[in-house]
Amino acid sequence: MTNAVEMRGIRKYFASTDTLAVDGVDLAVAPGEVHALVGENGAGKTTLMSILYGMVSPDEGEILINGKQASIKHPNDAIRSGIGMVHQHFKLVPSFTVAENIMLGVERNTAGFVNARAESNDVRILADAFGLAVDPDQKIEDLPVGMQQRVEILKTLQREAQILILDEPTAVLTPQEVNELYTVIRRLADSGRAVILITHKLLEVKAAADQVTIMRRGKRVGTYPAANLTINEMANQMVGRTVLLEVEKQPAKPGEPVISAKNLLVAATGGVPAVFGVSFEVRSGEILGIAGVSGNGQTELVDAIAGLRPVESGEIHFLNQPITHSSVRERRSAGMAHIPEDRMETGLNLKTTLDENVISTSYHRPPFSRGWRFQFDEVRSFTQRVIDAFQIKSASVSGSVRTLSGGNLQKIVLGRELNGHPKFIIANQPTRGLDVGSIEFVHKTLIAERDAGAAILLVSVELEEIMSLSDRIAVMYEGRITGILDGETASEQEIAILMAGGHLPDSVPMGSPS
């Protein structure tokens, strides 16, 4: 049988960053096959798929579609060749309906006017044919994320894609939505289509893929039937060394409450309330995990506690002092640290150098400065200590941070935030977008800080991360904490129910600390 896609000897060099992103990679995907493409960040999997979809042109190598040589220079060529791609960040028009989005660019028209009814009808037929139920007349902005993804998939199918590329498709989904997606993927493969799944979640590979190609540093490490590899074997191949996937931790020894929030009401940008009366406390030496699908008020809650967003009502106490309206600097001086959700925009200033990034929270006081003047020797030696302690690779004290990988960037953030062992650490999605090796490092570091007596508030949309790190788990849904569970005994199912807005029969009453 001819392969649906065959990529041979693909090579791509980026002059701007002096990186050989893809180095002689072969990839073959048969029709009816779900093929997972896994690798750490910077392994070249996204570049390889961008080449297949015509967004990046390769330096060397050839692409065969259904056994025939194809020249793909633009996404339009790719679409004509029957390739469809669902990007990690959806490319939909929020104010348009499902049908309008799917038919965008290929509108059904009557005498030059868009025929909305015909479009709706087309989309309904298409959706039924693949068993992907959607309401064609609903607006995208009213749909949950899982449905939006379905619209993206339908859009590629409308354009008769025989080869589907899904880029990190589960990153934004609830556990239920993930399961539904697996069913959809399987159905697409059964209809004879080839599905390529870009991911770095190894559970996903086991759950959804037939074949898996592992990439490391631009090279293909190997292609295997997914069933023949354990998750640990895959992780080791990805990283090139043995990785500890299970987080090793001792039971928590919680001390005094370090931070407490009472009945917090916080508005989102634009004034709409996003957090409704949330209360919790975190004690020293424990990790409180906040689980929830992204967009359920976690960002606003974290911002309010960190001092980046005003609190409408309610109180925050830190070490028995009210800090509800304190400035960021006052909070930080009192011993609060914050690992932000978005390290590129918020956590770091990529326009500047490493040393300037590691002192941004403490530059104004000794030993880094006296009055207006910097003490450069102190700045340099501190930066060097951070580089050494956190093993930040290919970094120099006053070198630009722009060229560093995601894992190394996060280490810079950790180096700055954990300096001087803060009493309270907010860790908002601390491993988002990181590869297996870096995740391991971040987890170990957080556990070590906990054992040293820090109170940690961990916010994550990765259920696995919450479950493996947290001593207690609070679940947020639509701006409320719908339950706080014990980290040892909570089951994935219980959390999943609360994340989706359901109730547990014996769940702890809303908002009260356990």
Place this chain on the structure above:
Amino acid sequence: MSEQTGIRRTLETIGVALLAIFLGLLASSIFVIIAGSNPVDAYQRLFCEGFGAKGCQTFGDLLIQTVVDEDTGESQAVFSLFYGEGGHKLALILERATPLILTALSATVAFKAGMFSIGMDGQFVLGALAAAFLGYWLPNQIYAIAGITDPELAPEGLKTIMHILMPAACLGAAMIVGAFYSWIAGFLKVKLNINVLISTIILNAIAVQFVGYMVNYPLRSDMNNIARTARIDDTAWLIPFNRGLFANADIEWFSGSRLGVGFIIAVIAAILVWYFLYRTTKGYEQRMVNGSPLFARFSGIPSSRAMLRAMLISGALSGIAGAIEVIGVERRIVDGFAGAGSGFDGVLVAILARESIFGILFVAPFFAGLEQGAINFQFGNLPRQLGNIIIAFIILFNSMEYFLRNRIAAIWRKRHVLSSPAAPAPTEASS
């Protein structure tokens, strides 16, 4: 914390700048050809007018030129830039570069705090107005109080003190006026989130019109055809080198130019600005606000204060530039005076120098020379605006830095790959 990291990067930056100048000239030659002239001849003329000595004819003459001594009839080779009949090109270029350096610093300080202020023109003319007014009014007040009717007869002691205090007062007042005017735009940004680019454009228009009114009506000194203010008192004058400091030394170098203390002030300002931005915590705050306002807030950096401080310093620098133009060069404001435009040219210099302080010290004289060349330029039926066209093209190509750098890197790498048997391993570290 260095401004630039690595010699390779610095060399690349210079390479890109030279390439941009070359491409700018190449692109402008299309217009020269359309006008029916020979680009090579036109550029020789333009550059000779701007940078060459008297009698400069070819590109070669720009560097070393053979001149004939009129008295002895002997010919000798000279460095053109340092040689000039009746005044040196270099001194003239530096005189014209002085306001550009200051306004470019002004723009750079604002840009480096993420404030895209182009209010240099407004701050410049207001600073000039403050200096022109004080330079005339204040000495006369002092004479009146001291009961001196003829300034010529003032006691030497008083004059000496006034020679120091009057320029200082003019510069100080111009700084304050410029800083305040710039602060308005900063305040509007910080409090009401009004776009600085737009507010400074409007503030510029207001300031220019206001100064025009003041020069035409309240401060008009005589019935001269073109309205002008009264000439400042001699004690407020920042006397050019050839008339003051080096008047007796008869150094030919300065003759014919009004290069003076103002230039030294500009260079000192550059050093201070550099020190402030890269060596102090306050400068650090300003730079951190740039590019990533979220990061600054997240880190607890007082962003609003940093932005307002940047605007104050920026305005003060432009104000000084205006004052120096009045008390150091023109000694009065003439309606629509020559210095106007220095504000916006400073923005261009800052952009060309890529916000590098030391880059400004090189780009400003280049810019001044090109402008000067264009003013004296006469060639065929080519307009004087050719200079502006060239500058515009150079800025355009210079802003293609990323592209040019990639070209250079690609060429370099191609060589590298061909000469080495194995391609280097990917450098991006994944950990």
